[in-house]
Amino acid sequence: MKKKRSGKRGWTRRKRKPKSPFPLIVLVTVVAFFVLVVTMAFVVFVTWLLIKAGIFHFPHSARYGLTFVLLEFALASVFVGTIVSFVVGRISLRPLNKLIRAMNQLADGDYSVRLYFGERKIGRKLADSFNKMAEELSNTEMLRSDFVNNFSHEFKTPIVSIYGFARLLCRGNLEAEQTREYLSIIEQESGRLAEMATNVLDMTRVENQTILSGVKEYNLSEQLRRSVLLLEKKWSQKELEISCDFNEHMIQADEEMMKQVWVNLLDNAIKFAPEKGKITVLIREHPDEERQEDGTVAVAIKNNGPQIKEEDRKRIFNKFYQSDTSHAAEGTGIGLAIVKRIVELHEGEIRVESDSRETAFWVELPKNRQP
Numbered sequence: 001m002k003k004k005r006s007g008k009r010g011w012t013r014r015k016r017k018p019k020s021p022f023p024l025i026v027l028v029t030v031v032a033f034f035v036l037v038v039t040m041a042f043v044v045f046v047t048w049l050l051i052k053a054g055i056f057h058f059p060h061s062a063r064y065g066l067t068f069v070l071l072e073f074a075l076a077s078v079f080v081g082t083i084v085s086f087v088v089g090r091i092s093l094r095p096l097n098k099l100i101r102a103m104n105q106l107a108d109g110d111y112s113v114r115l116y117f118g119e120r121k122i123g124r125k126l127a128d129s130f131n132k133m134a135e136e137l138s139n140t141e142m143l144r145s146d147f148v149n150n151f152s153h154e155f156k157t158p159i160v161s162i163y164g165f166a167r168l169l170c171r172g173n174l175e176a177e178q179t180r181e182y183l184s185i186i187e188q189e190s191g192r193l194a195e196m197a198t199n200v201l202d203m204t205r206v207e208n209q210t211i212l213s214g215v216k217e218y219n220l221s222e223q224l225r226r227s228v229l230l231l232e233k234k235w236s237q238k239e240l241e242i243s244c245d246f247n248e249h250m251i252q253a254d255e256e257m258m259k260q261v262w263v264n265l266l267d268n269a270i271k272f273a274p275e276k277g278k279i280t281v282l283i284r285e286h287p288d289e290e291r292q293e294d295g296t297v298a299v300a301i302k303n304n305g306p307q308i309k310e311e312d313r314k315r316i317f318n319k320f321y322q323s324d325t326s327h328a329a330e331g332t333g334i335g336l337a338i339v340k341r342i343v344e345l346h347e348g349e350i351r352v353e354s355d356s357r358e359t360a361f362w363v364e365l366p367k368n369r370q371p
Contacts, residue, residue, distance in 0.1 A: 095123060102130065111138035139318075155196060158189035199334045202260070203319065206341045212254050220251040220258075220297065224281055227262040231270060239276045246283035251297055252368050257342045264335045265301045265361050272305040272359070279303045285367070296348075298364045308354040316352060339363075 095117050105113040115130045117123025165182040168174065174182070228235075228242055235242060251258075269279050280302040287295040308316065317340040343350045348365035 095126070099126070099130065102134075106134060106137065111135075111141060139315075155193070158192045161189045162186050199338065202338050203334050203341075206257075206338055206345070209345060212257070212345055214254040214256060215252055216255065217250055217252045218255050220249045220253075220299070221246050221283065222248075223255065223259060224262055224283070224299070227259060227266055228281065230263060231266055234267070234270050235273075235279065238270065238273065240270065240273055241276075241278040243278065243280045244282075245280060249283050249285065249297060250367075251365060253346055253365060254342075257345070261339050261342050261363065262299075262301075264339050265363070268335060269301050269303040269305070269359075269361075273303040274305060277304050286364075295367050296364050297367050298362055300360050300362050302358050302360040304358050306359075307356050308352060308359055313352050313354060317350070 098117075099115065102113045102115055111134055113134060115127040117127045165186050169179065169182055224246070225244065228244065266279070266281075273279055280300070282300050282302075284298045284300070285295060286298060317336050319334065319337040340350055343363055343365070346365050348363060350361065350363050353360045353362065
């Protein structure tokens with residue numbers, strides 16, 4: 001169970017409890033009871049009027065007279081009750097029929113449909129829930145469509161490069177330096193293809209995973225240093241300044257999965273950092289008030305790249321989402337979704353902070369995550 005932690009960088013995840021359907025059951029019961037009472041009152045009133053007017057009178061036998069009255073009362077109640085129930089049911093079920101039609105439109109792929117049931121509390125809640133669901137489905141469909149377009153573009157570019165340079169190599173008559181250059185380009189583009197395929201496979205794997213089987217204690221600081229060195233070629237090409245602001249920190253987690261988190265975040269920071277920019281990696285511990293050996297570890301990966309808009313920050317961890325639609329930066333919009341899923345599997349949290357000076361991705365993890 002997560003403990004509430006105060007402080008500038010602290011936050012608590014609160015799970016909403018499912019609401020009981022009891023109020024709806026009470027409403028249905030009250031409506032049915034109301035229909036029954038109104039029906040009985042109406043029949044009694046009509047019977048009383050008929051008796052007062054002398055139109056209706058008992059037969060000679062009191063026993064048969066009472067039976068006759070009860071039978072007439074029952075038949076009249078059923079008849080009037082059926083009519084009243086039909087009218088009331090038709091009115092009360094109108095929103096439900098409207099909801100069914102809207103659901104059918106959603107099933108047919110029309111995500112623009114919206115509901116409005118007036119200002120009544122129950123109707124407003126139902127309409128708000130449906131409209132939110134329709135909007136989420138619309139956004140998901142739009143992201144999937146964008147992903148297909150982006151992935152097609154990213155996939156096609158290296159294939160065209162590989163094909164073109166392979167043809168040049170097949171023709172021969174090239175100098176040794178040109179041959180090495182073309183082979184280097186083919187190697188780079190092949191690496192891009194392999195990386196894209198790996199990201200798609202990783203996304204599928206972590207989405208279906210619910211249990212961490214490789215949790216162990218290891219040196220988080222050393223892992224971050226190795227991740228930085230792994231990407232040395234990329235940040236050296238852009239002449240970036242790398243600053244590692246941390247001491248030695250141990251953590252219990254899945255080492256391989258967390259390596260994927262840091263490499264993704266560092267690669268993202270390098271990609272959007274300006275030439276001769278700066279990347280900072282820092283670690284901060286937040287000890288538990290009751291048990292000092294517990295608590296959380298927060299890792300921040302920062303760069304002085306362009307500010308991420310608030311609208312993009314809300315959706316940046318969604319699958320397939322890319323804030324840069326011009327394809328100026330390579331990617332398929334899967335990396336950060338993988339990162340978020342891995343962090344969630346470790347019962348941690350991730351957030352992004354961005355202003356005109358720097359952008360920081362914060363990952364907060366429990367220090368002693370038990371398997």
